[in-house]
């Protein structure tokens with residue numbers, strides 16, 4: 001569908017638009033007080049009925065799914081009848097989809113943002129706040145009433161919560177950066193647009209907290225429609241489908257019906273929850289974007305290990321140049337999984353370990369560190385040329401040290417929380433957490449750390465075993481043995 005030709009449906013029937021909100025005129029309005037009271041706190045049959053009736057009135061066809069409370073994820077869409085594998089579901093009409101091309105109740109606000117070339121995400125966040133603040137005067141009111149008042153989002157964690165709960169996790173810096181990025185985006189829009197047009201963007205509504213609410217909604221619900229040039233969109237109803245790492249199905253635009261559909265990749269029985277995949281993401285990435293951590297271990301679980309060249313290395317400049325030649329910088333992150341450690345991480349570590357006598361190899365090592373695709377080490381070096389055994393040992397030790405530093409932090413975090421068992425958290429016999437009342441955020445951080453610990457312990461085992469071999473080889477036959485070692489077992493399969 002050509003988005004330029006999109007014309008609004010009944011949802012956007014012409015109406016007189018009053019842009020300045022009455023609340024903005026109220027002298028008593030406290031600009032810093034959060035006026036956001038949009039959305040609902042939990043599933044209620046009444047709320048669900050109201051939402052589904054509105055969707056029907058907006059031409060959502062009869063559904064094989066219904067909105068219900070579910071075990072994890074609050075609410076979800078549940079099959080009403082048998083559903084086949086490969087069956088198409090939802091058929092949400094495009095008039096029900098919110099994109100950057102959607103009509104604004106207040107068209108002047110849109111003009112202001114367009115004049116400043118505001119990117120998609122802050123544009124949509126402003127749209128959400130603008131429409132939500134209109135209450136029943138917005139055609140989207142029934143949708144906003146169904147959205148979560150507090151979206152599960154890392155953005156709604158305080159900095160103290162992030163620092164206290166995620167200090168041992170690999171995602172702490174990303175979490176802090178993401179929060180800071182959204183705060184900075186708000187600050188920049190506030191000074192460049194909102195404050196200049198207080199009649200259109202009253203601070204009672206356009207404030208940091210409502211901006212975080214809007215971004216929380218976007219992070220957890222925005223979809224990228226592959227068949228529509230990756231256009232980002234909010235799709236009411238379709239955004240009630242929860243994630244499972246066991247399925248690959250996702251939402252997309254179907255040109256023939258001009259609707260958003262979900263094509264199942266498994267069969268469902270009545271009362272079973274229907275899932276989509278939010279993408280092949282690790283537990284940490286899911287927490288960062290969607291604000292939850294699944295208790296199940298799965299193949300996508302991974303965490304990033306970061307290595308840096310040392311500035312004290314006399315070959316720092318030459319090594320940095322080799323990395324830059326291959327598009328890398330002096331610090332790189334690589335994902336490790338329960339399946340092993342990527343060969344690129346080893347290549348980076350070998351480069352760190354290389355003495356000046358191996359300068360002619362720097363570029364090859366940097367190329368191996370920059371190579372694409374998931375490759376596990378097949379042998380014990382990520383390249384075929386020979387290097388002194390001491391370099392091998394140092395390269396393995398560098399990674400082991402990083403892995404053990406992360407494990408140390410995790411043990412401290414888990415230990416601290418296990419001490420707090422009496423206060424509220426227990427580890428059941430099956431290793432799953434049994435909650436006795438501690439905050440959901442702490443439980444998520446705990447689950448994430450247990451998962452990262454498992455991956456790191458496996459990496460530690462692999463690295464220690466290999467180092468034992470390397471050291472034994474060095475002790476028995478010195479450097480002459482390194483060539484022999486190359487042919488040894490395929491440790492990282």
Ligand SMILES: C[S@@+](CC[C@H](N)C(=O)[O-])C[C@H]1O[C@@H](n2cnc3c(N)ncnc32)[C@H](O)[C@@H]1O
Nearest residue numbers: 072073074075152220239240241242243290292
């Ligand atoms: C697109 S919405 C799905 C509908 C959502 N459950 C609701 O009630 O509005 C995404 C949010 O649902 C929740 N969610 C989705 N899949 C989940 C899962 N497997 N486990 C726990 N929560 C999940 C998270 O709060 C996430 O931010």
